[in-house]
Amino acid sequence: MSVNSGWLIIVAAILAILLCVVSLLMFFHIQRLRVKEESEKNIRKITDGLHIGAFIIQGDTFIYVNDRFCELTGYSAETLQQLKWQDVVSLQNSEETATLIRQLREGQRTEFEEQLVVIRGDGSRISLVVKCQRIKGQHSHYVGTADVEEHAHVKDETDTENLIDPVTELPGSIALRRRLDHETIENPALSLALVFVDIDSMNRVNDTIGREAGDKLLQEAAKRLKECEGERVYHFSDDEFAILFKNRTRSDVKMHIKRIMNTFTAPIKLHDIPWYESITMGVSFFPEDADTGSKLIESAVAAIHYAKKNSRGKYEFYNPGILNGLRKRLELEMDLRHAVKRNEFTIHYQPQIDLKVGKVIGSEALVRWIHPVRGVISPGVFIPMAEELGLIEEIGEWVLRTACKQTKLWMDQGYSFNVSVNLSPRQLFQENLVTLVQSALYDSGLPAKSLQLEITETAGADLFVMSQKLQALEKLGVSISIDDFGTGYNSLNYLKQLPLSQLKIDQSFIRGNRHDQHDVALVRMIVALANELDLQVVAEGVETAEHVQFLKQTNCALAQGYLFARPLTAERLIDQLGLINSQISETVI
CATH class of the missing domain: 3.30.70.270 (Reverse transcriptase/Diguanylate cyclase domain)
Structure with a gap:
């Protein structure tokens, strides 16, 4: 016998052995499948005959339900297999059920038994006692039963508490x-x-x-x-x-x-x-x-x-672009919630000029959000968002404390500055506002007379409550200013009922056409009214030397605007103070 013939015999024997092994493995696999199929048939026979509901969940989806479960929930088996358990469980139970299933999945418990409210296919509710456990060896398979709680009552479509809104008498x-x-x-x-x-x-x-x-x-x-x-x-x-x-x-x-x-x-x-x-x-x-x-x-x-x-x-x-835009807004909202902790806010200070003596006497503190990815976010975008999300109190407190500390630091360096800080309507009605302002002054060491709080007109605001809050602030020695005066509904009521010390003329009156007699007359009237009431007047939006001359003619006391400086960081404001003073010399003095 040749060597090649011997090798062929050996290879043939090995292949025959492998074929036998594969055949045996296939036989056992088919047997297991038959056993599994037979078991599933037996399970279905057993559960379909039960007087209680039975189900199997894979992940979040029903993969098997018996007839009784369909009867209890009011859905067909085909419909249930297209639904997730979240679609069936009442909203009041969904979070609780999600926690229970998560605990099953993570092995924190082996089973649970809870009373749950289920929304039936016709919109009615039913209270069921649900028992559920994870199938051994399966990570995301759960088997369970459901039955009507003893003395439970099936609520139909006439249940006004759940389906009909009592105020409008419409379906909810x-x-x-x-x-x-x-x-x-x-x-x-x-x-x-x-x-x-x-x-x-x-x-x-x-x-x-x-x-x-x-x-x-x-x-x-x-x-x-x-x-x-x-x-x-x-x-x-x-x-x-x-x-x-x-x-x-x-x-x-x-x-x-x-x-x-x-x-x-x-x-x-x-x-x-x-x-x-x-x-x-x-x-x-x-x-x-x-x-x-x-x-x-x-x-x-x-x-x-x-x-x-x-x-x-x-x-x-x-259209699809709408949802994408809202998702981007949601992402921005999530970032805004963490912006203070991540030190993403900064304050820019716009100098205020005394037009009578020609010098910088203070600044307005303006918050800026420097997003790490999107860059500078406009206050017109994030301030309303912060008010809507209830974050404005936290941001406002940070601005107040930071502005007070910076102004005291300037004082220690020899700069005699005051600072104006804006209060949003929500902050104004904050219960601890007075305590907060007192704390910010105490911690920073800033004299109360150097802090000015600016408020805006709020339609429908309770002037009595505002007056009490502002009087308490005034007792601390803090000055109160009304921003954008003349643009709201309550301007004269504010002058009459609130303890104000300053008015800020809205920039729209200043930037308007100087030949517009209505704008000119309004500015003159506001300044004259303020002088009669012994109130200081600040003009915003001053951009030209012509604006300055007009304001001086009306006896307006203070001005701020791009003519003198844009809002600057604390460091840049001091660095550019020489340039600002030069501009004041050219246009004011």
Whole structure:
């Protein structure tokens, strides 16, 4: 026998052995599959015959439910297998359930038994006792049972507490979400249009006239919307309504929007006062803009926010760019929440010039946000955002303390400066404002007479409360200034009721046409009025030598603007003080 023949015999033997091994492995694998399939059939036979609901979840999705579970929840098995558990559990239980499942997944517990409220397919609620445990050897598979709690009562669509808003007597957000889930899952070929309607002045009515008037406004809005669109109308949240259309074109929806707008042209009676209300609307379409009910709502809300950003009293159709813009805003909001801790804020100081003696006597502290990626963010962007998010108190405190410390440092260096710090309306009504100002002065060592607090006119503000707060600040020795005087609703009331020491003329009056007799007359009148009341006057927006000469003729005391200097960092202000004084010599003295 040759050597080659021997090798061939050996190779053939090895291949035969491998073939046997593979065959055995395939046999055992097929047997396991058959056993698993048989087990699953047995499980289904057993669970389908149970009088309690049974389910299996993989990740967040139902992969098996028995007939009883379908009966309890009011969904078909096919529908449930397209839903996540979050879509079925009531909002009041969703966070709790997510925590329990996370603990199962992370091995912190092996099972749980909880009473949960489940939203049924028809929008009603049912209280179930749910038992759930992780399947051994499976990281994200959970098996569970559900049954009606003893003495539990199934709440149907007539449950006004959960489905009907008691103020407007319209179906609420839960009813809308259930309706959308039903339509988008059971009738995916259906075209839907969701119109969100926002009552623009709702918060202002609540704050200025009262909650009772706010409820009256909601009731009247609900009445007008229902008269216009019938059973399509839902009350989604505090100041938002929703209208759901089926199989309507964009042209059809525009026609309905115009009709809705027209219903709000007539005034609404609030405490016998005619109130003219405007509405802003956002529209999204299924399936073009969203493939689920939740996303359809999200898109309509995004459209309404975009419409409000541009102009109230308008409407906007959703497009993908809107949501991207809102996501960028959300990212900016998240960054703003950490900006103080990350030392991303800085203060620029704009010098204030005494026009009578011709020298710098102080500065206005202006906060700036230097974002590490986006660069300088305009105060016009982040200040309203901070007020909306409730961050303005934290930012305002940082500005106050920093400005006081810097001004005291300048004093120690021989510069006799005062400092003006702006207070937002939210800060003005802060409970601990007086204590905070006192603390900032004490910690910095700055004399109270060197601090000026600037407030803006706030429509509907409680002048009595403001007066008490400002009088307490005045007792500390702090001066109070009203910013942008003449542009608000309460200018004369502020002069009459608040302990002011200074007025700041809005820059629009200064930068206006010097040949405009109305602007000239207004500036002269404001200065004359201030002098009569023994109030100091500051003119903002001074940009030319002509502005300076006009202000000196009217006996205006102080000025600030680009003619002398832009807002500068503390270091640059001192560095450029020589240039600023030269400019003062040329234009003032």
